[in-house]
Amino acid sequence: MMDQKYDYLIVGAGLFGAVCARELTDAGKRCVVIDRRGHIGGNCYSEEIEGIQVHRYGAHIFHTSDAEVWKYVNQFTAFNHFVNSPVANYHGKLYNLPFNMNTFYQIWGVVTPEAAKAKIREQVEKAGITNPRNLEEQAISLVGQDIYEILIKGYTEKQWGRPCRELPAYIIKRLPVRFRFDNNYFNDIYQGIPVNGYTAMIEKILNGVEVKLNLDYLEQKEEFKSISDHVIYTGPIDEYFDYQYGPLEWRGLRFETEILNQENYQGVAAMNYTDAETPYTRMIEHKHFVFDSDPKPKTVITREYPSQWKPGDEPYYPINNQKNQDLLAKYQELAGQEKNIIFGGRLGAYQYYDMDKVIRAALDTAKKLI
Ligand code: UDP
Numbered sequence: 001m002m003d004q005k006y007d008y009l010i011v012g013a014g015l016f017g018a019v020c021a022r023e024l025t026d027a028g029k030r031c032v033v034i035d036r037r038g039h040i041g042g043n044c045y046s047e048e049i050e051g052i053q054v055h056r057y058g059a060h061i062f063h064t065s066d067a068e069v070w071k072y073v074n075q076f077t078a079f080n081h082f083v084n085s086p087v088a089n090y091h092g093k094l095y096n097l098p099f100n101m102n103t104f105y106q107i108w109g110v111v112t113p114e115a116a117k118a119k120i121r122e123q124v125e126k127a128g129i130t131n132p133r134n135l136e137e138q139a140i141s142l143v144g145q146d147i148y149e150i151l152i153k154g155y156t157e158k159q160w161g162r163p164c165r166e167l168p169a170y171i172i173k174r175l176p177v178r179f180r181f182d183n184n185y186f187n188d189i190y191q192g193i194p195v196n197g198y199t200a201m202i203e204k205i206l207n208g209v210e211v212k213l214n215l216d217y218l219e220q221k222e223e224f225k226s227i228s229d230h231v232i233y234t235g236p237i238d239e240y241f242d243y244q245y246g247p248l249e250w251r252g253l254r255f256e257t258e259i260l261n262q263e264n265y266q267g268v269a270a271m272n273y274t275d276a277e278t279p280y281t282r283m284i285e286h287k288h289f290v291f292d293s294d295p296k297p298k299t300v301i302t303r304e305y306p307s308q309w310k311p312g313d314e315p316y317y318p319i320n321n322q323k324n325q326d327l328l329a330k331y332q333e334l335a336g337q338e339k340n341i342i343f344g345g346r347l348g349a350y351q352y353y354d355m356d357k358v359i360r361a362a363l364d365t366a367k368k369l370i
Contacts, residue, residue, distance in 0.1 A: 004032075005030070005228070006228040008021075008031045008232060009217075009227065010034070011232065012035055012235055013042065013202070014041060014042020014346075016362045017345065018041075018206050019366070020344070025209050032228070034211075035211070037214070041198055042346075043346075044202065044355065045057060045198065045202075047199065048197070049300050052290075052299070058255065059269065061185075061191065063084070063190065063356065064190050065189045073194075077194040079194060082193045082291075084269070085183040086272050088150075088151050089271050089272065099142075101179060101181040101182075120142075126145070132169050133169070134166065134169060136153075136163075137169070138173070139153075154275045156171070158279075158306055159251070168321070218239065230341070231340060231342070233348055236248070237328070237335060237349070241335075243311065245331065247311045248331070249323075250309045250316060252306070252314065253317075254307045255303070256305065258302075260299050262299060263297055271283045282304040286302070318350050342365060
């Protein structure tokens with residue numbers, strides 16, 4: 001491979017890299033994709049265990065309101081009708097998510113939207129919040145003190161390793177609050193799981209593209225640069241520049257996966273443990289992402305533990321505070337000075353990206369190049 005001449009060397013076989021490779025290849029460019037992992041798919045990667053597709057790097061649920069992106073992915077896979085409706089477990093009692101009339105009924109016994117709104121108003125007034133300045137105040141003003149205590153505080157503090165009072169309000173704005181009986185976690189128009197798993201979908205996207213695994217671009221940067229006119233780099237932007245200004249910070253995750261000798265463990269794909277004592281935030285039961293006409297006799301579950309991150313660990317959630325934003329700006333300035341290289345994807349952009357946003361960004365990037 002080393003003496004071949006490519007138009008594009010794409011570093012990273014995740015969604016961003018794969019979509020760029022597909023578009024550029026279809027436009028007649030010679031592309032090669034390399035990845036330091038031993039598999040394609042990046043963090044979307046799924047593998048079969050006991051006949052069940054297991055999401056190795058955390059649960060991925062595809063959802064979008066971008067009709068073009070939806071049409072695009074449907075070229076490579078069909079999607080099932082999965083709708084994310086996680087259940088929260090607080091000290092053994094169960095509540096529906098996201099926060100909706102079912103949750104309000106379970107917490108307060110209120111049966112009308114008007115009564116739920118009155119309850120929340122009463123609790124917001126009692127807490128005396130007018131202008132929410134942090135996640136705690138934002139959460140209380142959206143759903144009241146009780147829901148904050150039962151469904152938000154413990155989960156969020158485990159997830160981020162810091163008190164809610166010290167976290168930015170925008171984190172919680174991802175979650176819908178609905179005065180309807182509707183347990184659909186997302187507001188998007190389209191939603192589902194690829195019927196044969198994410199790995200099969202990305203394999204299809206990469207169909208006919210040269211892919212080399214277990215190759216670390218940063219270990220042989222100059223050599224790799226010499227075989228291609230352009231590079232699309234989807235690895236961590238700070239690592240590319242040898243962490244010269246120090247590392248961008250991430251929140252880590254640790255997954256503990258277990259095969260159980262029973263058909264159905266929790267009856268739902270995701271159960272959130274919202275108390276402070278349970279050390280994990282979520283329990284995923286992978287088989288419930290699909291609707292199998294031939295139910296498997298065993299089940300695979302994964303506990304998700306948030307963890308302190310240090311350079312070298314797998315990065316999951318960017319810590320979007322001022323310090324890291326300033327650091328990112330410095331790395332982006334360096335990136336702007338590099339010739340013939342484009343930084344993209346979750347790691348290259350240091351962004352908490354949903355999958356549809358990654359595809360949108362990759363399609364836009366490829367369009368500009370073509
Ligand atoms: N969150 C919460 N309780 C839950 C689920 C989520 O308080 O049961 C909060 C928490 O602060 C989390 C944020 O909502 O960081 C965003 O959650 P989301 O489910 O969007 O995160 P993801 O699934 O992408 O990790």
